Structures are given as structure tokens and as C-alpha cells.
Amino acid sequence: MANRQLTFNIFRYNPTNPKDKPHMQTYQLQETEGMTIFVALNMIREEQDPSLMFDFVCRAAICGSCGMLINGKPRLACRTLTKDLPPEITLLPLPVFKLIGDLSVDTGTWFRHISLKTEAWIHTDKEFDPRAQEERMDNKTAYDIYEAERCIECGCCIAGCLTANLRPEFLGAAGLNRVARFMVDPRDKRSAKDYFEVIGSDEGTFGCYGLMACEDNCPMELPLQQQLAFVRRKMAWAGLKR
Amino acid sequence: MSLVRTLGKNPRCDLYLDLAQMISGILLVGFLWTHMLFVAVILLGPATYDSFARFLDDYYLSYIGIPFIGLVALVHVITVCRRIPSRYQELWEHAKLVRHTDTWTWLFQLVTALGIVILVMIHVWSVLTGWPIEAVKSTERMTSFWWFYIALLLLGEYHAGFGLYRIFVKWGWIKRKTIGWVTKTITIIIVGLGLAALWAFLQLGGAV
Ligand code: SF4
Ligand code: SF4
Ligand code: FES
Numbered sequence: 001m002a003n004r005q006l007t008f009n010i011f012r013y014n015p016t017n018p019k020d021k022p023h024m025q026t027y028q029l030q031e032t033e034g035m036t037i038f039v040a041l042n043m044i045r046e047e048q049d050p051s052l053m054f055d056f057v058c059r060a061a062i063c064g065s066c067g068m069l070i071n072g073k074p075r076l077a078c079r080t081l082t083k084d085l086p087p088e089i090t091l092l093p094l095p096v097f098k099l100i101g102d103l104s105v106d107t108g109t110w111f112r113h114i115s116l117k118t119e120a121w122i123h124t125d126k127e128f129d130p131r132a133q134e135e136r137m138d139n140k141t142a143y144d145i146y147e148a149e150r151c152i153e154c155g156c157c158i159a160g161c162l163t164a165n166l167r168p169e170f171l172g173a174a175g176l177n178r179v180a181r182f183m184v185d186p187r188d189k190r191s192a193k194d195y196f197e198v199i200g201s202d203e204g205t206f207g208c209y210g211l212m213a214c215e216d217n218c219p220m221e222l223p224l225q226q227q228l229a230f231v232r233r234k235m236a237w238a239g240l241k242r
Numbered sequence: 243m244s245l246v247r248t249l250g251k252n253p254r255c256d257l258y259l260d261l262a263q264m265i266s267g268i269l270l271v272g273f274l275w276t277h278m279l280f281v282a283v284i285l286l287g288p289a290t291y292d293s294f295a296r297f298l299d300d301y302y303l304s305y306i307g308i309p310f311i312g313l314v315a316l317v318h319v320i321t322v323c324r325r326i327p328s329r330y331q332e333l334w335e336h337a338k339l340v341r342h343t344d345t346w347t348w349l350f351q352l353v354t355a356l357g358i359v360i361l362v363m364i365h366v367w368s369v370l371t372g373w374p375i376e377a378v379k380s381t382e383r384m385t386s387f388w389w390f391y392i393a394l395l396l397l398g399e400y401h402a403g404f405g406l407y408r409i410f411v412k413w414g415w416i417k418r419k420t421i422g423w424v425t426k427t428i429t430i431i432i433v434g435l436g437l438a439a440l441w442a443f444l445q446l447g448g449a450v
Pocket of ligand 1: 162214
């Protein structure tokens with residue numbers, strides 16, 4: 001399939017330039033062996049248009065900065081091979097997040113806000129003793145925490161989520177997954193009631209419509225349906241008990 | 243959230259609304275399926291159908307059942323309305339921009355909901371004005387308005403099937419694949435039953 005002539009329709013807009021208007025720009029590129037969208041974008045920038053804006057750091061699905069809409073689906077550019085796509089490829093920035101320019105969006109501010117809102121750190125009153133041996137944790141718990149921690153904050157689950165698009169305050173799958181991570185952690189002393197105050201509403205767990213765009217789009221294949229359902233059950237129980 | 247909204251709101255309000263939507267939804271699905279089973283009694287012959295309808299009537303089951311289901315339906319409509327975004331323009335834009343199957347099934351569920359509300363009102367009105375239920379009257383209705391009932395059957399089953407699927411997905415009691423498969427199978431059976439009943443009515447219509 002290599003050696004195809006690829007056509008890229010790329011969203012162009014620089015919000016800092018008052019004269020600029022959002023538009024689509026077309027580029028032609030010869031496909032090469034093992035080409036990813038990351039490689040293609042770099043070639044376009046180097047050979048055709050140095051003004052093209054997009055984000056990358058790791059190019060190995062670790063940093064989560066290269067999320068974009070690839071033919072309408074939220075994907076990591078560094079992980080998407082052109083050979084899996086038709087010869088005409090449309091690239092748009094991820095919705096929901098603040099647009100920096102062209103394909104580049106600011107996911108950092110959004111995720112920082114979520115971390116602060118859900119207080120995504122261990123809440124404990126135990127004094128830390130650096131010389132004491134670390135407390136043990138059973139394997140299953142450790143695994144569950146690790147599973148949730150695999151999130152790379154790429155924002156694909158947020159961009160594909162209808163609720164997150166319509167409701168700016170919605171925590172989204174990544175946010176609720178974060179909460180689930182602390183719920184299973186025995187070191188965190190927060191009660192279900194404490195969590196309910198933060199996420200027991202339509203801005204949190206009950207705002208989810210259950211469309212599973214999050215799970216279908218997560219490049220790390222996190223078990224988001226299970227995480228969302230776990231949080232929902234726990235919060236429903238906490239809300240009903242009192 | 244603003245101060246006024248925070249003060250004026252019961253903190254468990256969203257939970258209660260969500261539960262009310264789910265419970266009313268499950269009750270309605272249950273009703274829909276029993277309803278289809280009841281209608282399918284026609285397959286056993288018009289005499290059985292009539293005596294079954296009379297049985298429900300004699301023991302006041304119809305008089306308890308119909309208002310109760312009406313109430314449940316009202317609760318469902320009210321609690322579901324909050325899910326409909328006021329800016330439906332954005333809804334449409336999102337669905338077009340981000341390609342995702344479940345999002346489209348959900349959008350179509352909104353559309354079917356509207357259709358169901360209208361068709362059900364007509365259906366209930368026509369049944370109640372022709373009370374009691376008898377095979378002869380049902381046959382008449384079915385033969386003249388078979389397209390109406392096919393539409394109602396398909397819309398209702400689509401909405402119920404995917405609604406139930408979504409409830410299970412949201413609460414995570416069963417695996418997503420399994421529940422999708424189960425709801426689809428049941429839906430096909432019920433639609434088949436409905437069509438068979440319709441066919442029986444049409445047959446009767448020709449015979450009468
Ligand atoms: S399942 Fe919930 S969180 Fe996931 S995409 Fe749908 S509405 Fe958003
Ligand atoms: S949950 Fe998945 S899709 Fe969402 S931010 Fe994390 S890695 Fe990305
Ligand atoms: S560049 Fe880091 S995830 Fe794609």
C-alpha cells in the first residue's frame with residue numbers, strides 16, 4: 001500500500017492573529033513505509049509549510065500531547081499509521097480544549113483543573129516516616145491502581161465525549177478514572193461521602209450519558225466503562241445511604 | 243457552580259433524577275415486553291384473546307395497569323428531558339465532527355422518543371375510546387392502520403432495547419458486549435412476536 005499519494009486536509013487557524021479565519025488547507029504527500037501521522041506532519045512542516053502548528057514530545061504514545069481528530073476520530077498522531085487510513089486524511093484539533101493554533105490544543109490547563117477539583121492526591125493524616133518500611137498492599141489493589149494510572153492525559157476521551165462537549169464543567173472519563181484510582185487506594189482516607197460532595201452530581205458521575213465514546217477512543221485502552229460504572233455505583237450507594 | 247444554584251439545590255437531586263429515569267425506564271421496558279406478549283395471545287385465536295382481555299378487565303388489572311404505566315411514562319419523560327441539551331445545534335455539530343456509533347444511536351434515540359410520545363398518545367386514545375379490548379375491534383384497527391403499528395413497534399423496540407443497553411453499560415453490572423448481544427436478541431424476538439401478532443390480525447381481518 002505504500003507509495004500512495006496522500007491528501008491531507010488540515011485545519012488552520014491562528015487565534016492570536018486577528019486577520020486569520022478558521023479554514024482547511026490541503027497538502028499532498030508521498031506515503032512512505034511505516035509512516036505515522038506524526039511523521040507526515042513533520043514532513044509537511046519541513047518541506048512545505050513551516051508555519052504549521054502541532055504538538056509532540058515523545059512520539060511513542062507516552063506523553064499524550066499529540067491527540068487530534070484524525071478522520072473524525074480522536075487519536076494519537078504518533079500512534080496512527082497512514083496505511084490504516086484512506087488516501088484522503090482530514091486532521092482537526094481536539095474539541096473541548098482551548099485552541100492554541102492549527103492542530104495544537106491546551107490539554108494541560110484542563111487536566112490541572114480536574115486534578116485540583118478532585119484533589120487528586122492522597123489524603124491522609126499519618127505522619128510520614130522516611131525510615132519506616134513501606135506499608136504493604138495486596139496485589140489486586142496495586143494492580144487496580146496501576147491500571148488507572150496508565151492514563152497519559154491525552155484528552156481523547158474528553159474530546160469524543162458528548163457530555164464534555166456540551167457541559168464545560170463535566171469531569172469526563174479521565175477525571176472520573178482519576179477519582180476511581182483514589183477510591184481504591186487504602187492510603188487515602190477520604191470517605192464515600194467526601195467524594196459524593198465533589199462528584200455526586202451531573203458535573204461528575206451522574207452527568208455521563210453512557211455513550212462510551214471515551215472507552216472506544218482511549219489509545220491506552222483503559223477499562224473506562226468499568227471505572228465509570230464503579231464510581232457511579234459507589235456514589236449512588238453513598239447518596240442513598242444517608 | 244454559582245452560589246444561588248448551590249444553595250437552591252438538594253445535593254442528591256441529580257442522583258434521584260438519574261435513578262428515577264432508570265427505574266421508570268426499566269418499568270417501561272418491562273411493560274412493553276409484557277404488552278407484546280399479551281397482544282401475541284391473538285396467535286392462540288380470537289376467543290382466547292377476548293377472554294384474556296376480559297380477565298384483565300374483570301380483575302381490574304387494566305384499570306390499575308394503564309394509569310400506573312401512564313404515570314411511569316410521565317416520570318420518564320420529565321426526567322429524560324433534562325438530558326436534552328438546550329443547544330441542540332452543538333449536539334448536531336459534535337455528532338458530525340466526531341464519528342462514533344454509540345453517539346449516533348443515542349441521537350436517534352432522542353428522535354424515536356419524540357415519535358413514540360406522539361404515536362403512543364394516538365394509540366392510547368384510540369384504544370380507550372373503543373374500550374373494552376376485543377379481537378374484532380383490534381382487528382379493525384390493525385387492518386386499517388397496520389403501518390402505524392409497525393412504526394410504533396419498531397420505534398418502541400429500538401428505544402427500549404438501546405435504553406436498556408445503556409442502563410447496563412452505565413452501571414456496569416454485566417460486560418458491554420454481552421449486554422449488547424442480549425438486548426439485541428430480546429428485541430428481535432419481541433419485534434418478531436409483534437409482527438406475528440400483526441399478521442394474525444390481518445389474517446383475521448381477511449376472514450371476517
Ligand atoms: S460514557 Fe460518559 S464519560 Fe464516556 S464518553 Fe460517554 S458521556 Fe462521556
Ligand atoms: S483515559 Fe485514555 S483517552 Fe482519556 S486522557 Fe487518559 S489515556 Fe487519554
Ligand atoms: S507524541 Fe507523545 S503521545 Fe504522541
